[in-house]
Amino acid sequence: MKLRSVLAAALPLAILASPLSAQPQAADPAFTPEGIRSIVRFLSDDLLEGRDTGSRGHEIAARYVASRFEEFGLKPAGDNGTWYQRITLQQTDRTDTPGTLTVTGPAGRKDWTHGSDVLIGLSASESHLDISAPLVFVGYGIEDRKLGINDYAGLDVRGKIVVALRGYPKGLPSEEGAHVSAAKRQAAQAHGAIGMVSVGTLLSMKTRPWAQMVHFADEPDFTWVSPEGQPFDDAPAIRASASLNDPVAEAVFAGAPRTLAVIRAEADKEGGRPKGFALKSSIRIRNESTTRRVTSPNVVAMLRGSDPKLADEYVVLSAHLDHIGISPAKPGDTADTDRINNGALDNAAGIATMLEVARAAAASPVKPRRSIIFLASTGEEKGLIGADYYARHPSVPIRSIVGNVDLDMPLLLYPFTDVTAFGADHSSLGPIVAGAVAPMGISLSPDPMPQESIFVRSDHYMFVKQGVPAVFLATGFANGGEKAWGAFLGGNYHHPGDDMNQKIDWNAGARFAEANYRIMRAMADADTQPLWYAKDFFGDTFAPTSPRAPRR
Template sequence: MRIKNFSCRAVAAGALAALIGAGISSCSSYRAFFPIPSADIERMRADVEYLSADALAGRKTGSRGYQQAAQHVADRFAALGLQSITGDDYFQQVPFREARWGKHQATLMLHGRDGDITFELGADFLAKPPTIGEDTVTSAGLVFVGYGVGAPEFGFDDYAGLDVQGKIVVVLDGRPPQLPSEVGAHYASGRTKRETAARHGAVGFINLNTPALEARRSFARSSEHIQEPTFDWLRADDVPGNAIPGMHPAVVLDIPAARQLFMGAQRSLETIFTEMDNGVVPKGFPLPYSATLTSGGEHRKVVSPNVVGLLPGSDPKLRDEYVVFTAHLDHIGVDAAGSGQGDVHDQLNPDRINNGAQDNAAGIAVMLEVARLFADSARAPRRSILFVAVTAEEEGLLGSDYFARHPPVPPQSMVANINLDMPMLLYPFRDVIAFGAEHSSLGKSAAHAAQRAGLKLSPDPMPEQVIFVRSDHYSFVRQGVPSIYLITGREAIDQNIDGTQAQLDFLISRYHRPDDEADEQISYIAAQQFAEVNFAIAWDVADAERKPRWNRGDFFGELFAAEN
């Protein structure tokens, strides 16, 4: 039976009495036990194939292919009868500034008693074209501040006793190992570290490569992307949304060059690395040098839309609360040559289009199918649902950041975010993973919905990757909104399939490569399972008596809900 045929009035008196006797006292409570409707495999297949076709050229933010993808989603919203509330046919136009080097280049010069040392961009240090100004320069003394973390509630304040007012801070990549992983990831992010430095009066930021970072991602590999443009969304006053006024754009200094900064200092860089290896948090100190940083870029304005459809809630008291269901629509476009990985894969596959079937045409297709299941229901849930295909995820979660800060509804009315990003629909599965489940009541909703769908909720299998702070849902977390991000689990129904290995193989061979195509890699049985469990989760959240809430004492809830 499909939910669209359901009516409380149609429930036989005896059946309703039995439900009441079991403690189920309302129509919505009854519905929580009603069968989940069946998702349509062929609709999802058609959406994935359209969105990941070569004709859309990898859906790069601001490109014609992305606009075609956005129009496809808008057309699907219209066909489902979802409402447009943006005033522009489902489009929330997001203004971006794109910065390229052009004729400009970043420079870094070290000044000491014995003269100047000029470091070379790409060989000694890395920088990105600045979005905040076309020409920037700062010259100041250097202060080493350890990890650059200010977390006194956890016993860490790397700025204690240091004067960095008007100085350039020199910061180790990473975080103290004693910090909890997700909390540590928050404090270790470049964004948080730069904001912390600016609060203490710093005017520049040099991030140091470390042996641990080099092992994860080499400096040489990062330097291959030095010509790529940078993006930021623009405020109404034409200032980039993530700009830090008074702070020169950050640079990354490689280990051999970084050693120069510590020559004649209180401790050598090798001593500091030894401290890190032994779990000791290095203490900061002034360095016997000053530095001059310059940068510049050529700017152009790019407009790329989020696509927003509204399913109004059915409860007069709760319909002004919104569950936001998101999936990113953009991908990384076309490589300059081959797969862009610089390895034998380029020689074997000359295809240059990064189709992004799993990342994230599949997530969009599932979101559209969930929207259809709601639209076909006889009654909408009590709360309203905003279905949002966001832009510029691949540029740094920018589309979701813009939406979370400029929602088309009152900000405080957004009560939850459910996010889908690269679900990895590789095989029929027995479990799902909800990143962030342990932070709010959404974890219980996800577990309950998974059980209804004949699945189980599994814990994060890769906590070291700190996924909770790395996808679009985190934009909503930063605005104080409880959020989760769902992917398929690693327990395959077919016991001959090693789910863990299948996911790792995808990440190694297809992720962010032209091989992520709408071919045999995609299991549409898994897509059906995933759409149905996401419908169940969204229904549980949107129809509940109470809105989602942060768990008592949760770090993210206390940090961001208090700020907003």
Template sequence: MTAYRYLLAAGMLGLAAPLAAQAPADPPRAQSDEVRAHVEFLADDLLEGRRSGTRGYDLAALYVASRYRAMGLEPGAPDGRWFQDVPFVRAAPGETVLTGYRGDEPVALGPDRAALRPSPAGEAIALDAPLVLAGRGISEPLLGVDDYAGLDVAGKIVVVLPGTVPGQAGDINAHVGSIKAEVAAAKGARGILYVLAAPAPRASRFLDYMRGNEVVDFIGPDGRPSGLPGALEFEGYVTLEAASALFGLDLAPVARAAAAGGEIAIPHAPEARLTVDHRSVHEHFTSPNVIARLPGSDPQLAGETVMMTAHLDHVGINPEARGEDKIFNGALDNAAGIATMLEAARLFTLGEAAPRRSVTFIALAAEEMGLLGAGYYAAQPTVPLDDIAAVVNLDMPVPLYDFTDVVAFGAAYNSVAEKVADAGASLGISVSPDPMPEQNIFVRSDHYEFAKKGVPAILLFTGYANGGEDEWNAFFAERYHKPGDDLSQPLDWRALARYADLNYRIARTIADEPDAPRWYEGTYFGDRFDPGGERAARPAALDSAPASH
């Protein structure tokens, strides 16, 4: 070969290389037998419903770690392990005596008027503290609301009315409603009592339930149960009637105004206080998040990670369940999500090249107990939160029909959803708007715990098209969180494999693209959880969606 010919050949190669890079090989495809194998193992009766803290869950965790190993992934938990052991405390009910006072006058607070939830903060809680009425208990400067303005609640017990912020989307109000204890704690309160506006028979059933059911929480890095931060020692409930008696006011009109989202004027209340003698029985246990890592290939981007998460737990066995079947197998919720994650992980290992960013896979504990495994991970992450490019969460796909569309919860808030549209188009799957906004799904699964730390996150559901609506309605009505969510359902394994293909392509795109997803500008969740962070422009198509404030 002459030098000339050599140069020509090299030039041709130089042309050929970028062309090849622009036309990558078809992505590997998910296999229905793979996802089927995972679901059939995890949803078997032998796993006993995979409740966190039980042997059934531990077997499921071992299975996931074993699959990670088989795929050649690296352990992603501390100390080179697969398991991040999450410390939990379970508070079971004990005896509680509550005595209220208006001035010096005792106010009866019998079991039909007030109840405390078993407190993970201590087995014996004794205190005597003033009560302060704090409106709806909302303090959100971004929404222009501060029910705590002018109040000093440090060392006191706050009493909060039901009520939301008028004109805001359901997701936003669900978030605001879920952090009332956190807000009270940040203001220095020692306890929080939620006022029940429900009429008598319903209120008293609710009080019995809250008093009589155990509370599970994880222990945070500060040694405190996560749900009772700061100096907060308990959460409880009081009827509207009892709260009115304590404050010597008729609170009914105020509660009505709060519920209607109107102006609330809290009248000056005479001094009220509460003595609390609260017992509960504590038990400590651990249950693991199961974590694997696939290192990225690009020296510039490998320090960042894309996360795929799915909760591994379900609700276990309930001997009191109606009918003969007492095992809550959670085939869709969430053996199907774990199967999707494992299959996506396998596809990542099959590609010709490793992804540019690293990818972390987490099978999360205790989602059903209140997103606790995710909350623990977000509080003690194995990679810095700033380095997480995005979270793709997999929870409860419904592969009971040949789905043709998906819903991306979080699509209105961050740009992860734009990858869903691209990946969906490559598989003939379209993206539909949220058909169940009243369910506030965005704040009801594990990705929310990551979103709260500023990480753009989404969850995909199979959509309502092509028979989906009927399947979803029947599932929610008949099998969701019931023993019937098991392998007797007519699972469409090819549909589940397609769902795995879709989620793999979404995560793969995020892993390979130069720019990481961002929160959209002008959205509450972005401004709230990632203040000062870089923003993506909000697509005009979303302007009709109820996401902005």
């Protein structure tokens, strides 16, 4: 169903979810460009060296955020009465010996090294990986009963390495497709596979070319470590993984009943779902890695709700505090080459928004009815690690968290007139967001980049997976936004250019803070908490017994 029709149909629900007119109303607080700019300026200063997870710069940033929370009069909601939820992380790095992948089949035997036409994944549990197995093509490698998809039907992959197409079938809703695509390893594990390699479709290769994938191929891998000392792995039986470029993929499909070109052509059609079959080749994957433990904190604060009946329900406003640190030196760099990825927009701007909303909420003479948790997460750039850990180890019982709004990289480079709330059409958060920002002349727009799978790439997704209605709020594509987003993603994104030298529109920053304050108040002050829609895919998957709102 189109977002516009969902919002129109849900309008009565939005009205019911608004605060009663007899209740005292909070005055609109002032948000200033200077307030946003001062926070972004501090967090993106060179002295913080890009706020990399586990770094000194990130620790300084965490202490700064905690000091602001304390200044506002909030209460610490981290470990043992502190502001910090300290997370132990395992960092896995490659050694100087590059991993190798060997294909043996009708085309003979050939070796490739990591970083050439193969990208070999790191294992958190096997530092000396050596695995060999026959191959089975499994189409997209998706299994989901609610979507009526089982790419493993009729296939025996026990003890095998599966070969899966990247992405998901054309025609699937983008957010459901992004989710089932992110769950492929678990599906392979459930059927007894021991490894997974991926090959591109025509769409995935256009969206994310091989050269772009290679650019990030040597980054370390991170995961959180449980209190019992075990590194988290959502599919531990999948011992090896790799991505294959065309020369390797062609060797894998040598002698197959269908060529890779035919498979890709079918996958490029609307609803195209190539069926799987056993391949005539096998793969051996070898890789060496080292591991070390580091720690990094989430910063967590709480504003207690004013309504005795609702104070034990919690709204979470989150933003990631980390960025990607200092880039390695490249040939031709000099002592003056800027290699610090300051992360002014990604995501000092999101943290600034959250802090300004926290300040305004704490200072309001009419406090929010529900309690508010403010979460500055770590490790987002490493795979949403801090948010995942918090959602699994929250400050309060997870079922008492009624909604989450995540703020990640608001693009404050133009006077935005619309926002995108990724995930808005799955719960009553959609009409809540739309109604809250409408008085500002801001509209709610659908996902403008469905091919990018944004829904599973920001922290709110980890709350969704724990059954919490959640959205990721970003500035939209209207009024020059599409051009600004295109230029930023192709330029300063994850680059030293994301700093204070950009032409940042600080008035847009103040406007974004006001919008989020209004959204937070609408969620916190409504008589009815945010609810999953009836028969919604994510609600039914992750919160099957929770109350529902009608989708009219």
